[in-house]
Amino acid sequence: MNIILLGAPGAGKGTQAAYLVQKYGFPHISTGDIFRSNIKQRTEIGVLAKSFIDKGQLVPDEVTCKIVELRLAEDDCKNGFLLDGFPRTVNQAEALSKIADIDYVIDIEIPFARLLHRLTGRRVCPKCNASYHVDFLNGNNVCECGAELIHRDDDTEETVSKRINVYTNQTQPLIDYYKQRGKLISVNGDQSVEEVFAEIVAKLG
Ligand SMILES: [Zn+2]
Numbered sequence: 001m002n003i004i005l006l007g008a009p010g011a012g013k014g015t016q017a018a019y020l021v022q023k024y025g026f027p028h029i030s031t032g033d034i035f036r037s038n039i040k041q042r043t044e045i046g047v048l049a050k051s052f053i054d055k056g057q058l059v060p061d062e063v064t065c066k067i068v069e070l071r072l073a074e075d076d077c078k079n080g081f082l083l084d085g086f087p088r089t090v091n092q093a094e095a096l097s098k099i100a101d102i103d104y105v106i107d108i109e110i111p112f113a114r115l116l117h118r119l120t121g122r123r124v125c126p127k128c129n130a131s132y133h134v135d136f137l138n139g140n141n142v143c144e145c146g147a148e149l150i151h152r153d154d155d156t157e158e159t160v161s162k163r164i165n166v167y168t169n170q171t172q173p174l175i176d177y178y179k180q181r182g183k184l185i186s187v188n189g190d191q192s193v194e195e196v197f198a199e200i201v202a203k204l205g
Pocket of ligand 1: 125129
């Protein structure tokens with residue numbers, strides 16, 4: 001099974017990716033990770049990608065697609081893969097269609113207000129990086145390690161709203177693209193992680 005995983009910040013995509021990998025055994029291909037490893041190993045394509053990043057420019061689609069193509073050609077992807085962070089645009093989706101056949105696109109859906117609540121309620125530990133939600137702290141603003149929890153600037157309502165809106169505007173055309181092609185599986189993300197996962201597994205058949 002070749003799968004693409006989509007979900008807004010705060011939708012719990014990372015957790016579902018880990019569950020999927022555990023159940024189906026295919027590799028989790030995160031474009032962020034393959035960029036980092038190509039740059040670190042100074043591969044030809046990694047050096048090229050870095051030259052754009054160093055100039056503060058966006059890495060062009062051809063380069064990103066090539067990096068994904070090389071990764072998907074590796075042996076461990078033969079029986080399927082879980083693609084995360086790519087494609088981000090319809091152009092990239094069309095380029096990907098020439099590289100691989102995608103079976104399903106899983107979209108973890110959560111209403112805007114719920115995402116906002118999840119992300120603005122986040123409290124993190126500056127010492128050990130543990131993350132909590134105010135709903136479960138019972139007014140006790142202290143980490144298990146003993147440090148005082150903080151509300152990061154990134155987690156204010158204004159910043160979070162902006163981040164969600166950018167994601168939604170960017171991703172909607174992609175969702176429409178895969179819907180038209182009969183590949184889209186929408187999953188209700190506003191449930192426990194176990195329930196979300198059960199719904200994904202049921203819909204994958
Ligand atoms: Zn801590």
